[in-house]
Amino acid sequence: MRLYCLSNDLAKPCYVITFKGLRIMLDCGLTEQTVLNFLPLPFVQSVKLSNLPNFIPSREHDPQMDGELKECCGRVFVDSSPEFTLPMDKMMDFSEIDVILISNYLNMLALPYITENTGFKGKVYATEPTLQIGRFFLEELVEYIEVAPKASTAQLWKDMLHILPTPLCEAFRPKKWRTIFSLKDVHNSLSRVTIMGYDEKLDILGAFIATPVSSGYCLGSSNWVLSTAHEKICYVSGSSTLTTHPRPINQSALKHADVLIMTGLTQAPTVNPDTKLGELCMNVALTIRNNGSALIPCYPSGVVYDLFECLTQNLENAGLNNVPMFFISPVADSSLAYSNILAEWLSSAKQNKVYLPDDPFPHAFYLRNSKLKHYKHVFSDGFSKDFRQPCVVFCGHPSLRFGDAVHFIEMWGNNPNNSIIFTEPDFPYLQVLAPFQPLAMKAFYCPIDTSLNYQQANKLIKELKPSVLVIPEAYTKPHPSAPNLFIEQPDKKIITFKCGDILRLPLKRKLDRVYLTSEMAQKIVPRDVGNGVTISTITGILQVKDKVHNIKPCADTVSEMPSGSKKQPPPTREDVLKNVKYEYGSPDVDSLVKRLSQDGITNIKMERQGNVLTLHLVNEDTIIKFEDNETHIVCGGKQSLRLKLRDSLLKCLQSF
Structure with missing residues (x-):
């Protein structure tokens, strides 16, 4: 199981979990801070903005770039339609995303970029308020920009970052910035969203049961619980323990997770x-x-x-x-x-x-x-x-x-x-x-951010008791103006990440759940093999569909023979499989030596070193080595001898 971090903005997260061939995107936040590099878009022409002087670099000046950059009070701005930073599409092909889970309406503003014109064929899930209020945000954003269009789009400045002043020279991947989507893209994107209620369970292609639970941050905001028969992963994003107008956070559903992914902490940690x-x-x-x-x-x-x-x-x-x-x-x-x-x-x-x-x-x-x-x-x-x-x-x-x-x-x-x-x-x-x-x-x-601060997050983590905590690296570093503000959990295993990282989550599944029909369950005959362990064989057809495993009875039947025919009907598949023997336990070495002697193999030397017992068949130039969990036959390519020794060895094991 892997976690991909696709966003450089802690407050607007976007992650992808991959598991058993499934790709689940957790949120698709849109980084809007890039618009601060652009000039404002007034409804009517602004004399002040129109009269701003062009910025001309002191070196490597390209006349074709004239008019793209304007200067105001020592700061340089791009004179063009504002552009936004998308989640990193080079890390993950959006057309391969199977499911998108949205935690709140602030974390879904990149949805049209991901689902439209990318080949996306997956499904999107969110609560009703998240969908409807997210629609308000997206429609407002589109109308604000479209009502004051720019005549042209500036692009040449992106090739000259090295000669531009800050903050333009520090712009993160500006060639990947995108202008605003259309209203049609918004409506098409939101039409893909399926509404869910709190505590409603969703089967994601047999790999996870996904459940949205209240996060207490805003109307309809959710934390997501991804559970299987063996694991529990909780995604906590944009949560609040304060008493405001949304429904309170549901903490009980998040307790004792194998992995807790936490993000979306307050952007104003030093203020109340x-x-x-x-x-x-x-x-x-x-x-x-x-x-x-x-x-x-x-x-x-x-x-x-x-x-x-x-x-x-x-x-x-x-x-x-x-x-x-x-x-x-x-x-x-x-x-x-x-x-x-x-x-x-x-x-x-x-x-x-x-x-x-x-x-x-x-x-x-x-x-x-x-x-x-x-x-x-x-x-x-x-x-x-x-x-x-x-x-x-x-x-x-x-x-x-x-x-x-x-x-x-x-x-x-x-x-x-x-x-x-x-x-x-x-x-x-x-x-x-x-x-x-x-x-x-x-x-x-007067920043008013009701999401979790560091003290509240530390307290919540202690109460939830996750086995592993996965958080952005920045959360583990003291805040510049308040050195005591950071996530500190000395008794927890913490995995940190930053934008562009790919993490291997510490979930090593060795078993998977298999479902039996009632008919198959009735045929189980347990056998005690010692140490309180009982085992049984199951003969049937293993069917795997949507990552769900089912064992069903063998479908073949005995065909009717012509009347008067003396031929025996062919055995069914189940009859054949029932005759297969399964060996278990450790071989009885003394019994093996007796069997080999009966087969004419007599010159046998036995040697023990620690937990390894070795039988040296001198005349055959062959070694049989017994270890705790395996046995090796080394016979120099003598196939007939190897098969003979294997059969003798199997007869010295218990079987059912």
């Missing part, structure tokens, strides 16, 4: 999400009191639901309950509506509201009372009429390279009373703001 949530509310209130507006770049689902609830309550407590809040996304309407019909995937507190009846999320109440308004874009009908300042705007994209957030940065960036508050930890906020510098508006970094 509750503390940062409080800071966000405080910064928004201060901004509003200074007659400024607050911009919160966000994804269309997830933490944003908690932000609506917490921020509204804090503004009311601060006497700012009349401040309008806007949620702007191409999928805002679908996201808000869908979140309130997912009772079975929510925490107990949220579920109980459904039965009152009440809305599990308060944003439904805010929408009805116009405290929260949603629109597809800033240019949507009605937005200009409803828009007033000061206000709070939630919109995408957190990278600030595309989406409505680009418009608000350009509109509010010159006013120091306004603020932008970053809550998503996927992007370093200083790099996010780089193409907009100089910027007068205030910037606050």
